Amino acid sequence: MKIVLIGFWLSFLSLIVCGEPKGSLVQRAPAKFVQLANPYQGNEAAVLAGSKLFSRECAACHGKDAHGIGKAPPLVTPDVRHAPPGALFWVLRNGSLHRGMPSFAHLPEPQRWQIVSYLENIR
Amino acid sequence: MFNRTPGKTRLKSYRSLPPLAALFMLFAASSRAEDPFFVTYTHQMEEPGNLELSSKAATGMPGIADRFLGAAAEFEYGVKGWWTTEVYLDGQSTAGQSTIFTGYRWENRFRVVPGEHWINPVLYVEYEDINAADKALLEIVGHDSAADLSVPNDEARRETLHEIETKLILSSYFKGWTLAENFIAEKNLSHAPYEFGYAVGVSRPLALTARPDRCNFCRENFQMGVEAYGGLGTHADFGVRDTSQYVAPTIAWTLANGTVLRISPGFGVTSSSLPFLLRFGVTYEIAQFGRAASKIFHTHGGNQ
Secondary structure, rough: HHHHHHHHHHHHHHHHHEEEEOHHHHHHHHHHHHHHOOOOOOOOHHHHHHHHHHHHOOOOHHHHOOOOOOOOOOOOOOHHHOOOOOHHHHHHHHOOOOOOEEEOOOOOOHHHHHHHHOOOEEE | OOOOOOOOOOOOOHHHHHHHHHHHHEEEOOOOOOOOOOOOOOOOOOOOOOOEEEEEEEOOOOOOOOOOEEEEEEEEEEEEEEEEEEEEEEEEOOOOOEEEEEEEEEEEEEEEOOOOOEEEEEEEEEEEEEEOOOOOOOOOOOOOOOHHHOOOHHHHHEEEEEEEEEEEEEEEEEEOOOEEEEEEEEOOOOOEEEEEEEEEEEEEEOOOOOOOOOOOOOHHHHEEEEEEEEEEOOOOOOOHHHHHHHEEEEEEOOOOOOOOEEEEEEOOOOOOOEEEEEEEEEEEEEEHHHHHHHHHHEEEEHHH
């Protein structure tokens, strides 16, 4: 029993200490997510709803204008604007524990796509 | 027994109090979508740097004894993406008796697996320093029963309880539904048996898409669900015999300004349970409290 517990805590600590590879999160999205299409592509109402959701869920860290604050990176970058919608969706779904980016999986899928619509349209 | 369970600052003098007051005026509210549960935890962690202020209350009438109102004030802080810590201050008021402070709890939750999966585990560890008069009813374990709530405050408060409570939290999000299962093990640090309990919940927002406009009454702002919770006896007497069991529909309403209101009427389904238990609460989240506090205290320290 002790060995199981020690193994469990070592695994937990290694997850925290080792972290994850550097580089943009959107570039790490698995292929099955990258190929997903945004069901709200071209939908103006979805962009507006995404803007509202961004203000509520994301602006505290990334800034109201999405230019980034502190460790939270700017989102008005070509990297984000030209990212496949599915990759942005994957980042919202999974977050990154190591970088302090929370998962937004608690939002229903349609709302996450609405945020993606907004991210694709911010300048 | 029923719910006994349940940047470096440079502040060096009282001269730092004015920035502290300024701090509370400067905070921006955050209105994260909230699950509607009172007892059941999901794997959703507090966002790093955010401070969530909550109040949870429970009121009921144990048989012929006096009606009570138990309450817990919560201060939840996201330390890291994988670590959320929380302090509770508990108190209660019993009609015809007294209003008393019943103790504090320090809770920590650790998300052990990064990423989102079909089921997501979180480990929960809590230290409780409360007395037996506590009626916040934040969880039900062992053979907790309505009779425990009938003990007069003057008598119950003399019994001090130092307990460690652990939970395995499992939860999932599936097509807009939230499914959560909690398994509870609690140990009084004095000579007492391990007590067990559980809580399960399911919830869903009334609408899965968000409206474009800022609104209080849009359907997406309402989460409805139901939770069930109760005791599972002790390690020597495991099972549901002589335990309290509850089923409670629950609803959460997130206002446009970020305040979340919750209410849940609970119904006892065993003879040991309270027949009816009404829970209600309010939550307000302060976005990036840690960063704002650090900035203010550092600036103030630099000016001295």
